[in-house]
Amino acid sequence: MNGEPEFLLIDKSAIREILTLSLVLETTEAALRKTSTGMARQQIRRTLELAGAAGSCLSLMYAVLDDRPLFGAKVLSVFPENFAHGLSSHRGGVFLFEKENGRPVALIDGGELTAWRTAAASAVATRALSRSESSTLTVLGYGEQARRHVAAIADVRPIRAINVWGRDFEKAQRFAEELSVSFEVKAHREARDAVREADIICTTTSSEKPVLYGDWLPPGAHVNAVGASVASCRELDLECVRKAQIWVDYLPMALAAAGELLEAIKSGLIGADHIRGEVGEVLAGAKPGRSGDGQITLFRSLGVPAQDIELANLVYTSALHAGLGTSIDFRL
Structure with missing residues (x-):
């Protein structure tokens, strides 16, 4: 439809192929600067408390960066006691959209991005x-x-x-x-x-x-x-x-x-x-x-939501260039 490219799923293994610590430090510093200079438009985290250990919740964070082509939101479940069972405490994804027409372009492992940033x-x-x-x-x-x-x-x-x-x-x-x-x-x-x-x-x-x-x-x-x-x-x-x-x-x-x-x-x-x-x-x-x-x-x-979206822009662009991630037909 309309020649739009397909939607990209980017999992933990692809993220680890793309990111290095020096690259994440550079990207994180940029996001923190933009947060304080007004280049990042964002709101505070929205949480819905869940039953269980203190801190268990559904978390929503979203942002748009003036100088990046993609905006989006991160949705995570946070279960602090998961670590004791060998599971990640933060599980979910970052949903990215392009600015021109609002097309969804990717879903990225949010737990892995959160761990890095x-x-x-x-x-x-x-x-x-x-x-x-x-x-x-x-x-x-x-x-x-x-x-x-x-x-x-x-x-x-x-x-x-x-x-x-x-x-x-x-x-x-x-x-x-x-x-x-x-x-x-x-x-x-x-x-x-x-x-x-x-x-x-x-x-x-x-x-x-x-x-x-x-x-x-x-x-x-x-x-x-x-x-x-x-x-x-x-x-x-x-x-x-x-x-x-x-x-x-x-x-x-x-x-x-x-x-x-x-x-x-x-x-x-x-x-x-x-x-x-x-x-x-x-x-x-x-x-x-x-x-x-x-x-x-x-x-x-x-x-900071800007950190997630800044890093997600980098991961998406790098995945496209490297042929990483899984492309699916998800033309909303």
């Missing part, structure tokens, strides 16, 4: 906000995002030593053993001990209650908090919020879904202006980032 956003923020000589990384959690964060952070900082903590010490030990091929790694029974000498801390859990406390934070540390994506879950206590210079990926999202920030503002512990701004503003040179080696910086990540 979440860790990449933390790495981009780490490069912008942490001390350049940071060499000791602490990871709270041992799931897929913990693994991705180790690789991404080690790409932007000279990481030599890694400390690991998780609620199941045996699983934390196994994770540490995996990492020990490339790093000096130690698993800890207590999260506080894992944090004690950290330059960079990544929280990658699905915890309802804090796993990181402000009293533990060493001077000069940088924190990436990524695990809590709905307001009912929080990985940080209020002292973390009070002590840190806070940067977010997308301010409207943070003020709607970052539970510990909302609680701190509601209680009067901080004002909304305690949040320094979006990390894209630092990347664009509109605001300064870290201003002293002793300061504690925090990147509160909730995910």
Whole structure:
């Protein structure tokens, strides 16, 4: 019909053939800049809570980028307990449309894109906000995002030593053993001990209650908090919020879904202006980032629709050129 090309299904294996960490870091940085400069038009994540563990939900995110040919939406089911059963916690897809006539052009594995871009956003923020000589990384959690964060952070900082903590010490030990091929790694029974000498801390859990406390934070540390994506879950206590210079990926999202920030503002512990701004503003040179080696910086990540759509544009174009993905007749 009308000579329109067919619809492309792009699965996890095709995405892994296309993407490299350096490419994802570049794309993620571009999306964060566009978020803060107005080149990305988007709204906050829409969620429908589901029965089950805290954080279980249906999630919808959508965006259009002024300089990209495709716009779209990501729809995911989020089931935090899936990891314990050997399943991905984020499952769904990114649905892409072309701008000229609104034709649907692709469905891309959304869980795989989310896994790439979440860790990449933390790495981009780490490069912008942490001390350049940071060499000791602490990871709270041992799931897929913990693994991705180790690789991404080690790409932007000279990481030599890694400390690991998780609620199941045996699983934390196994994770540490995996990492020990490339790093000096130690698993800890207590999260506080894992944090004690950290330059960079990544929280990658699905915890309802804090796993990181402000009293533990060493001077000069940088924190990436990524695990809590709905307001009912929080990985940080209020002292973390009070002590840190806070940067977010997308301010409207943070003020709607970052539970510990909302609680701190509601209680009067901080004002909304305690949040320094979006990390894209630092990347664009509109605001300064870290201003002293002793300061504690925090990147509160909730995910930005622009990141998904920026990355999906790249994956779709690359798949077309490389002959990857499965073409189907889906001419709506």
